[in-house]
Amino acid sequence: MTAADTEIDSLLGRKWRKPPMIRRRWLRWAIGLGFVAYLIAAFATIEVNWSRVYEGLDRGGAFVMAFTSPDFTSRGSDIWAGMLESVVMTVAASVVGILISIPIALGAARNIAPLPVYMICRGIIAVSRALQEIIVAILLVAIFGFGPLAGFLTLSFATIGFLSKLLAEDIESMSRAQGEAVRATGSRWAQWINYGVQPQVMPRLIGLSIYRVDINFRESAILGLVGAGGIGATLNTAFDRYEYDTAAAILIIIIAVVMALEYISGIVRARVQ
Amino acid sequence: MLRLDKLTKTYKTGDQALKAVELEIPQGQVVALIGPSGAGKSTLIRCINRLVEPTSGKVWLGDTELTELGAGALRRERRRMGMIFQEYALVERLTVMENVLSGRLGYVGFWRSLTRRFPQKDVDEAFRLLDRVGLVHMADKRADELSGGQRQRVGICRALIQDPALLLVDEPTASLDPKTSRQIMRLICELCAERGLAAIINIHDVALAQMFVARVIGLRAGAVEFDGPPDALTPDVLTTIYGEEDWVATIDKVEDEEDTLDPEAVA
Amino acid sequence: MPVIETPEGPIWRRRTRGQAMARWFGWLLGLAAFLWCWSRISEATTWFFVRDAPRIAGDILGRALPPRWSYIDNLWWPIWDTLNIATLGTIIALILAVPVAFLAARNTTPSALIVRPIALLIIVSTRSINSLIWALLLIAIIGPGVFAGVIAIAIRSIGFCAKLLYEAIEEISATQVEAITATGASRWQVMAYGIVPQIAPAFAGIAVFRWDINIRESTVLGLVGAGGIGLQLQASLNTLAWPQVSLILLVILFAVVLSEWVSAKVRAAII
Numbered sequence: 001m002t003a004a005d006t007e008i009d010s011l012l013g014r015k016w017r018k019p020p021m022i023r024r025r026w027l028r029w030a031i032g033l034g035f036v037a038y039l040i041a042a043f044a045t046i047e048v049n050w051s052r053v054y055e056g057l058d059r060g061g062a063f064v065m066a067f068t069s070p071d072f073t074s075r076g077s078d079i080w081a082g083m084l085e086s087v088v089m090t091v092a093a094s095v096v097g098i099l100i101s102i103p104i105a106l107g108a109a110r111n112i113a114p115l116p117v118y119m120i121c122r123g124i125i126a127v128s129r130a131l132q133e134i135i136v137a138i139l140l141v142a143i144f145g146f147g148p149l150a151g152f153l154t155l156s157f158a159t160i161g162f163l164s165k166l167l168a169e170d171i172e173s174m175s176r177a178q179g180e181a182v183r184a185t186g187s188r189w190a191q192w193i194n195y196g197v198q199p200q201v202m203p204r205l206i207g208l209s210i211y212r213v214d215i216n217f218r219e220s221a222i223l224g225l226v227g228a229g230g231i232g233a234t235l236n237t238a239f240d241r242y243e244y245d246t247a248a249a250i251l252i253i254i255i256a257v258v259m260a261l262e263y264i265s266g267i268v269r270a271r272v273q
Numbered sequence: 274m275l276r277l278d279k280l281t282k283t284y285k286t287g288d289q290a291l292k293a294v295e296l297e298i299p300q301g302q303v304v305a306l307i308g309p310s311g312a313g314k315s316t317l318i319r320c321i322n323r324l325v326e327p328t329s330g331k332v333w334l335g336d337t338e339l340t341e342l343g344a345g346a347l348r349r350e351r352r353r354m355g356m357i358f359q360e361y362a363l364v365e366r367l368t369v370m371e372n373v374l375s376g377r378l379g380y381v382g383f384w385r386s387l388t389r390r391f392p393q394k395d396v397d398e399a400f401r402l403l404d405r406v407g408l409v410h411m412a413d414k415r416a417d418e419l420s421g422g423q424r425q426r427v428g429i430c431r432a433l434i435q436d437p438a439l440l441l442v443d444e445p446t447a448s449l450d451p452k453t454s455r456q457i458m459r460l461i462c463e464l465c466a467e468r469g470l471a472a473i474i475n476i477h478d479v480a481l482a483q484m485f486v487a488r489v490i491g492l493r494a495g496a497v498e499f500d501g502p503p504d505a506l507t508p509d510v511l512t513t514i515y516g517e518e519d520w521v522a523t524i525d526k527v528e529d530e531e532d533t534l535d536p537e538a539v540a
Numbered sequence: 541m542p543v544i545e546t547p548e549g550p551i552w553r554r555r556t557r558g559q560a561m562a563r564w565f566g567w568l569l570g571l572a573a574f575l576w577c578w579s580r581i582s583e584a585t586t587w588f589f590v591r592d593a594p595r596i597a598g599d600i601l602g603r604a605l606p607p608r609w610s611y612i613d614n615l616w617w618p619i620w621d622t623l624n625i626a627t628l629g630t631i632i633a634l635i636l637a638v639p640v641a642f643l644a645a646r647n648t649t650p651s652a653l654i655v656r657p658i659a660l661l662i663i664v665s666t667r668s669i670n671s672l673i674w675a676l677l678l679i680a681i682i683g684p685g686v687f688a689g690v691i692a693i694a695i696r697s698i699g700f701c702a703k704l705l706y707e708a709i710e711e712i713s714a715t716q717v718e719a720i721t722a723t724g725a726s727r728w729q730v731m732a733y734g735i736v737p738q739i740a741p742a743f744a745g746i747a748v749f750r751w752d753i754n755i756r757e758s759t760v761l762g763l764v765g766a767g768g769i770g771l772q773l774q775a776s777l778n779t780l781a782w783p784q785v786s787l788i789l790l791v792i793l794f795a796v797v798l799s800e801w802v803s804a805k806v807r808a809a810i811i
Contacts, residue, residue: 059681
């Protein structure tokens, strides 16, 4: 702006518009038009069989109605076995995953680990995060055969990527002074970790662990789709047979367990902080 | 112009913030409201424009009784009461101009305000006000890029563009340094004089209040303890409002000080 | 921090005896639970296959490498579908999540007793169920295809986006809202001037974050028949065409890394 522009007389009577977020006009138009063009192309290439959708509305309605009368009993033993297997996989995988994550998180924190260790641990985390649970499960089922072992290994593997990354970030952002103070007393490495690092990251570790248990349970519900154990297989069968009331029952149980876990994790996190 | 009739506010916790406050402010008078923290100063001015709902009592703005109004009528009356806040309360992610123009929201329809198409006379008035407070070159800056004193000037513009009859001012200088505080107080008082506005200014700083206003009201535990000209604020009076302390220095300092700063020079 | 008096003088312990016992008992209980879980997994496992696993893994790896690069020509269309499932699903979810978030946030909900619990129920139920399950359900209802995938991703994302958004709404500065209210602004104007500018950065961040996650999820929706590159993966797995599987996995890996990079860039630009 030049000095003349700030003269009040020259501003009076002039229109005022909010300055646009992107200043260059051509870029603004290019982004806007590009986005619209993409949306049109995307919608145009989706094939929707509307008559099929219309027929499906009845079934959709039937499914929504099934939630008002879920059927817990007629496949009760299948549901119970599936849920138990999901819970078992969740617990075992969470314990193993958390135990392995801790050393990897220490190794992946730049302020603690030497560079070679750091690179290796970050590599493990990157691989674990890039591969999704369901794909890992497919491969592990191919290798180890059907059953909960594949699911257990999948969830443990996924837990490592999730927990190590977040924990390592927490370690990297901890207060240096507290760690240095402990080191200054002449402590060993293990003592330093125990007194200087652990108290600082413990609340976050507990919070993240509980959150991961929650995620593991939710994931365990789909591993059954590829034969890796858990409630997913029962659910899949229920959908295949159009037994909506059984499916509704399973979904209600999953939602209830997740809600309970979130409630517990809220209490625990409030207590450790 | 403004009349409070037995205005009472009791919070849900049982705290009685205002105890049947009676007050009358004529057209164009600027009043400083002093008192210790928790005396009910903020509650008092928020009860006037009903950001806090009073428990009982009446508020007359001209011939209109505010406490009985429905939502729509209350909004129309709020346009006549500009409010200036402690900590400025600008919407930080909007530009200075948008913040000033937000003072016209009560006059402009929803779609016009959503698309930022305010009437030309509002835009002109906004530029004039920004020019008056020396911020016209900042119009398209985002509010969070401004300094404290600058933000409070924008806050003043937002209140004035409402074309109010009354200004409600809540601790305008609480987060400013002494020099800026003085400039802001002078600006508010000058603008009130120019436009013939009445104002109620909540203020912690007794010396500052004495310097600029014609009438001081002392509030203590929700009741009016003092009401008179600034000269009548003796150490004894201050003791009844705030409690025991050596007040002589506070009052003396004011009379000695001479302030020669030009508010236009400081942008 | 108890101090125990003994004949030799006071001894400091971190915990009292009872606390220490309770802690040990807790750990013991946890260990027992874990061992029981492990034994159940072990029972359900055919250990003969597991002992054979290294050989099988080597066998699969040998067949899968090198990937069949020429197969990429069959993948362009599924990749486009996958992108659409993620993007359109995210857009639909955001449109639906905004009102839900405003109804769920304590400071904007019209009724804390009736509307808020309903909004929270929508959030919890859509969030707790994986998009693959939503896809299964939608396929049963409206038939297989990309459309089912879009809707599945959209439903799954509503709860996620609405939860983060309503937390952002609950954290806004109340005085800025108060200041707009004091000008005589209507309810909607207060929304547009006082609340929306404050949550806009959070909203943009959530949108990009969820889009990144949705790219990942949409790559596997095809496993249950909901369109995208997962369909090819399923087909290749069924025919044991391992060179194609390895190529598809590489493509998925590349897409995931790319989307994470894009989302990190965009988020850095916003904040």
